[in-house]
Amino acid sequence: MHIQDDNSRIEESIVQKPTKRPSKTTLGILITAIFGLLKFSKLTVLAKFLFTLLKASKFAGTFLSMALTIVLYAQIYSWLFAVGFVIVIFVHEMGHYVTSKKLGLDVSAPTFIPFLGAFIRMKSMPKSVKEEAITAIGGPAAGAFVTLVCLGIYSLTAAPYWAGLAYVSALINLFNLLPFGFLDGGRISKAISPLIWVIGLILCVILIWKLHFYILVLILIFGIFEIISMYRNKSETAQYLSVEPGFRLAIGTSYLLLLVLLVILMMYSLDISTALQSVQASLFR
Numbered sequence: 001m002h003i004q005d006d007n008s009r010i011e012e013s014i015v016q017k018p019t020k021r022p023s024k025t026t027l028g029i030l031i032t033a034i035f036g037l038l039k040f041s042k043l044t045v046l047a048k049f050l051f052t053l054l055k056a057s058k059f060a061g062t063f064l065s066m067a068l069t070i071v072l073y074a075q076i077y078s079w080l081f082a083v084g085f086v087i088v089i090f091v092h093e094m095g096h097y098v099t100s101k102k103l104g105l106d107v108s109a110p111t112f113i114p115f116l117g118a119f120i121r122m123k124s125m126p127k128s129v130k131e132e133a134i135t136a137i138g139g140p141a142a143g144a145f146v147t148l149v150c151l152g153i154y155s156l157t158a159a160p161y162w163a164g165l166a167y168v169s170a171l172i173n174l175f176n177l178l179p180f181g182f183l184d185g186g187r188i189s190k191a192i193s194p195l196i197w198v199i200g201l202i203l204c205v206i207l208i209w210k211l212h213f214y215i216l217v218l219i220l221i222f223g224i225f226e227i228i229s230m231y232r233n234k235s236e237t238a239q240y241l242s243v244e245p246g247f248r249l250a251i252g253t254s255y256l257l258l259l260v261l262l263v264i265l266m267m268y269s270l271d272i273s274t275a276l277q278s279v280q281a282s283l284f285r
């Protein structure tokens with residue numbers, strides 16, 4: 001109560017001066033109010049326009065989930081790192097998106113799931129393992145490109161942030177090339193030889209057991225289910241997996257080259273003396 005009284009007294013003293021010339025003040029207030037309203041309505045029109053644009057846009061979900069992921073990551077890491085990290089994942093996903101579109105497959109724009117990554121939904125399934133492998137390799141290929149871009153910017157700016165981001169980017173893309181299950185590597189290696197999944201399976205188990213990569217448990221379970229269903233529908237699987245030897249060689253070579261390139265990029269960015277420190281610095285401020 002007392003506080004309120006004091007406040008009203010202060011307000012009175014402030015208002016006192018202008019009340020000497022009421023007409024002008026009223027007019028002023030009116031004009032300001034009209035302009036304010038106009039500005040406000042302009043803003044709401046703009047906001048409405050942006051909202052409709054976002055709603056109509058195929059990428060609305062992408063940008064919203066991207067923003068949410070950045071905000072959540074920024075609670076753990078630095079803002080700068082959170083933004084870089086999410087952009088690196090976005091470029092990887094766009095690699096899948098563009099290659100799928102080029103093949104004429106109906107795919108959704110990428111959606112981010114904080115702390116898990118991102119995905120694109122396939123509305124029409126690839127007709128052959130060939131198509132599946134091409135859409136799969138698009139992601140890590142774009143990922144290798146963005147890693148190179150980060151290292152390029154590092155070489156120009158010498159800012160440790162870029163070396164750190166290049167390291168993380170190479171690591172994420174290498175992880176995705178693990179030849180098992182619905183991981184990109186799993187979908188690529190199916191076109192080379194499904195037997196590569198045995199190596200992938202062993203790698204998965206080692207990574208879970210030794211490095212506690214528990215996210216792989218999910219991939220392991222889904223992968224085993226896929227093996228069972230492939231085995232059950234042997235004839236359809238055989239038809240799906242048949243590819244011409246030329247393609248097998250091409251995709252196999254691309255897969256190996258991508259693996260080698262990403263390992264070199266990862267080791268190089270780690271080798272840049274400050275890289276590890278910058279990763280730690282950008283991770284834990």
Ligand SMILES: [Zn+2]
Binds near residue numbers: 139176184
């Ligand atoms: Zn991918």
